[in-house]
Structure formats: structure tokens, C-alpha cells
Amino acid sequence: MNIALIGLGMVADTHVNAVKAADGLSIVGVLGRDPARRGRLRTAMRCPFIPISRRCVLMHRWILCCLTTPPDARAPLVERLIAAGKPILMEKPIERDLSSARRIVAACDRANLPMGVMFQHRTRTAATALRTAxxxxxxxxxxxxxLRVPWWRDQSYYDVPGRGSLPATAVGYDLAGHSHPRSGALASGPDHLGSSMTRTTALHRLEAEDWAGALFEMDCGAVGSLMATTAAFPGHAESITVQGTRAAAHLSGGVLTLTHLDGHLDRIGATAASGGGADPMAFTHEWHQRAIEDFADALRHGRPPIASGQSALARMRSSTRCSAPATPSADRGGTMTLGCVAIGIDHRHIFGMIAQMQRVGVRCLGFWTDGTPPTLPGS
Structure with missing residues (x-):
């Protein structure tokens, strides 16, 4: 099955190595802005590339597209791929924000075009075993x-344009998603958010946040916690621990440990790096290979892929709930309305805080006080 690779960022090499190792798959076309990188990839693949331009993206020689461009550069390409009827397997996240991602998924659904998202960790042996259990x-x-995702990224990672910039947090949309099995009793994700917090730590300079935490409840009745960060030097393996009434499951670093209440243990998988340190690409291409092979097989047999566009949207909805700032500002694309009751001596302190919140986009609808009412613009 012939594949076009669109986007030549840091993950492109992983896609190339994954396709090279797969049976019956080959890359025959590439689209990227860097001519030197195109040439290097052509040499690495040891096969002729058809250089795709943005004007001739609708080529007939390839069947599906691996889309690895930055998320905010995808919408125009997706439109052209839909027009050409080319199935799309794209890197996560789908887009920078949930509403834009919804538009992309909805457009593919309306066109009945197969779409998958690269959640390669779902193909790992230990993750599959956890889903089965x-x-x-x-x-x-x-x-x-x-769930714990204690990763590390150097400042140089965020110095690249588009990384760590608003509207998305640096950790919210995809880091926490790496370790979630998304199956069975956990398929709905965090359904009821109890509380959440996002922060930018002193370890990075960026617009968005590099630490996120949340407490949540699921429809099945389970309660849980999540912490995801890129400020945990030197970076550690992501993990998920699921406690059931019969056994506990702990998945970390590619190894699943099942501890049954009767005392016996089962261990499945092997330890492997997952890119949680300073080098985000320090992981094997085999997980991408399995995901690409699964998508190609899904096309052949008309079944859903292991990670569809809709399932990726569910992931973004969960991450958005967990990473939403407590007081969203107008700059972050959100507004908050506020009512205030101030009783006590330090009214100036209370209304001073409200005035500060108004300056970042919070709207105060009104207030009641037993003291002298201050003047609040727009209240």
C-alpha cells in the first residue's frame, strides 16, 4: 500500500522507519518545506520519492496519507485530502484547540473518509494486555x-515556534493521553471533573502551562487523579494505576504488573524508553509501525482503526476539562462571568481582586455588599 508523508518535523523520521519495517507498505510521495530534509529522507528510504507540491497534493499513486505537520497547519491540507478521497492518519493532537479539532473530524465524517490519529501507545503489548484485563x-x-506523566523538556524545545503557545497548554492535550488505555470501563475517560489546576513552573519560559493536575470521577463510579508535566527533570516513565475489587494494575515504562488480591502477580511487556526525557524522540519506531499497519489493515477490511478521529476527540475533551485554567482570560479564548457577595471588613481587598480579574477578561455581572460599594467598570 502506497503512502504519502506530509510534514517533515521531528517525528517524520519515526514514520519513515516505521514504514520501512512494515510489510506491504511504502512511502512514494513527500511534502515538506525543507528541501534538504526531503533529500535526506529520500536517501534514507532508498527509493524514489514523488515530490508533492501543495498544488498537486491530489495524486493518484498513493492510497493513504501520514500527516505530521504542526496541528495548526492541517486544516487546508485536510480539505484537499478529503476532496481527493485520501484516508488520513495524523499525528496527535488533531488541532491546537478542541473546536478546530471538531471541525476536522466532522469534515472527515461528512465525507465518510477514514481518519485515524497516531496514539501509538495503544499498540504496546502491555497497554493491550491492560485493555484486555x-x-x-x-x-x-x-x-x-x-495517571502520572512526569516528563521533561529543555527550554530549547519550547523555543521552537508554535510549541507551548496559547491556546493549548504544553501538557494538556497529548501527554496525559499517552498512558490511558481508553477501553472497557475506562472508555469514557474523566467524565466529571472535581477540580483542576494548571501552572507554568519556574523551569520554563512559555505562554502556556507546563504542569497540569486534576481530580475526576468516571461514569462507572471510579475516582481518579491525573498529573502531567514537562518540568520533571530528567524525565520519567509515564504510568497508570487502576485499582479494582479483584486486582490492581500498574502500567509503566512498557511493563504491566497485575497484583491480584489473592497475592499472585502477573507481569507483561518489557521496559522501553518512551521519549519522556530531554530527547522527545528517544523511543522505538515499532509502536508507530503497529499503528500504521493497523490503519492500513482497517482500510483493507473496512473496520475502525485502533484510534479513530472520534476517539481522539474524546481524549481532547478529557484533556481540555483537566487543563482549563481556573480563571480563563479573554486572551485564552474564554470568558468567565462572576457574581460577588462581600461581607466583612476588608472589602477593598475583595473588590481589588475582582478588578484584577476583570483586567484579564473576567466579567462581573453584579455584587452585593454590606459596606460602601466600589465602582467596578462594566458591572
């Missing part, structure tokens, strides 16, 4: 879930 009821009723 949950679906089979081996853990019993799920009681608690704990």
Missing part, C-alpha cells in the same frame, strides 16, 4: 485510577 473483568469493579 479491564474488558474481561479481571480487575473486578474499577474503584480508582491514577
Amino acid at each position: 479491564i474488558d474481561a473483568g479481571s480487575l473486578g469493579e474499577i474503584a480508582t485510577v491514577d
Whole structure:
């Protein structure tokens, strides 16, 4: 099956190596802005490339497209790929914000065009085993879930244009998604958010946040916590711990440990780097290979891929709930309305805080006080 690679960023090499290792797949076309990188990839593939231009993206020699451009550069390309009827397997996240991602998925759905998202961790042996254990009821009723993504990125990572910039947080949309099995009792993700917090730590200079935490409840009744960061030097393996009434499951670094209440242990998988340190590409191409092979097989047999556009939207919805700032500003594309009741001596302190919040886009609809009312613009 012939594949076009559109986008030549840092993950392009992983896609090239994944396709080279796969049976029955080959890259025959490439679109990228850097001629030197195009030439290097052509040499690495040891096969002729058809250089795709933006004017002739609708080529007939390839069947599907691996889309690895920055998220905010995808919408025009997706439109042309839909017009050409070319199935799309894109890197995560779909877009920088949830509404833009919804538009892309909806456009593919309307055109009945197969679309997949590169959640390569879903193909790992240990993650597959965890999904199977949950679906089979081996853990019993799920009681608690704990997710940890303690990654590290150097400042140079965020110095690249588009990374760590608003509207998305640096950690919210995809880092937490790496370790979530998304199956069975956990398929709905964090459904009811109890509380959340995002912060920019002293370790990075960026517009968005590099630390996010949340407490949540699922429709199945399980409660859980999440912490995702790129400010945990030197970077550690992401993990998920699921506690059930029959057994506990702990997945970290490619190894799943099942601890049954009767005392016996099961271990599945092998330790492997996942790109959680300073080098985000320090992981094997085999997981991408499995995801690409799964998407190609889904096309052949008319079945959904392991990570569809709709499932990726569910991931973004969960991440958006967990990473939304407590007081969104107008600059972040959101508004908050506020009512105030101030009783006590330090009214100036209370209304001073409201005035500060108004300056970042919070709208105060009104207030009641037992003291002298201040003047608040727009209240």
C-alpha cells in the first residue's frame, strides 16, 4: 500500500522507519518545506520519492496519507485530502484547540473518509494486555485510577515556534493521553471533573502551562487523579494505576504488573524508553509501525482503526476539562462571568481582586455588599 508523508518535523523520521519495517507498505510521495530534509529522507528510504507540491497534493499513486505537520497547519491540507478521497492518519493532537479539532473530524465524517490519529501507545503489548484485563473483568469493579506523566523538556524545545503557545497548554492535550488505555470501563475517560489546576513552573519560559493536575470521577463510579508535566527533570516513565475489587494494575515504562488480591502477580511487556526525557524522540519506531499497519489493515477490511478521529476527540475533551485554567482570560479564548457577595471588613481587598480579574477578561455581572460599594467598570 502506497503512502504519502506530509510534514517533515521531528517525528517524520519515526514514520519513515516505521514504514520501512512494515510489510506491504511504502512511502512514494513527500511534502515538506525543507528541501534538504526531503533529500535526506529520500536517501534514507532508498527509493524514489514523488515530490508533492501543495498544488498537486491530489495524486493518484498513493492510497493513504501520514500527516505530521504542526496541528495548526492541517486544516487546508485536510480539505484537499478529503476532496481527493485520501484516508488520513495524523499525528496527535488533531488541532491546537478542541473546536478546530471538531471541525476536522466532522469534515472527515461528512465525507465518510477514514481518519485515524497516531496514539501509538495503544499498540504496546502491555497497554493491550491492560485493555484486555479491564474488558474481561479481571480487575473486578474499577474503584480508582491514577495517571502520572512526569516528563521533561529543555527550554530549547519550547523555543521552537508554535510549541507551548496559547491556546493549548504544553501538557494538556497529548501527554496525559499517552498512558490511558481508553477501553472497557475506562472508555469514557474523566467524565466529571472535581477540580483542576494548571501552572507554568519556574523551569520554563512559555505562554502556556507546563504542569497540569486534576481530580475526576468516571461514569462507572471510579475516582481518579491525573498529573502531567514537562518540568520533571530528567524525565520519567509515564504510568497508570487502576485499582479494582479483584486486582490492581500498574502500567509503566512498557511493563504491566497485575497484583491480584489473592497475592499472585502477573507481569507483561518489557521496559522501553518512551521519549519522556530531554530527547522527545528517544523511543522505538515499532509502536508507530503497529499503528500504521493497523490503519492500513482497517482500510483493507473496512473496520475502525485502533484510534479513530472520534476517539481522539474524546481524549481532547478529557484533556481540555483537566487543563482549563481556573480563571480563563479573554486572551485564552474564554470568558468567565462572576457574581460577588462581600461581607466583612476588608472589602477593598475583595473588590481589588475582582478588578484584577476583570483586567484579564473576567466579567462581573453584579455584587452585593454590606459596606460602601466600589465602582467596578462594566458591572
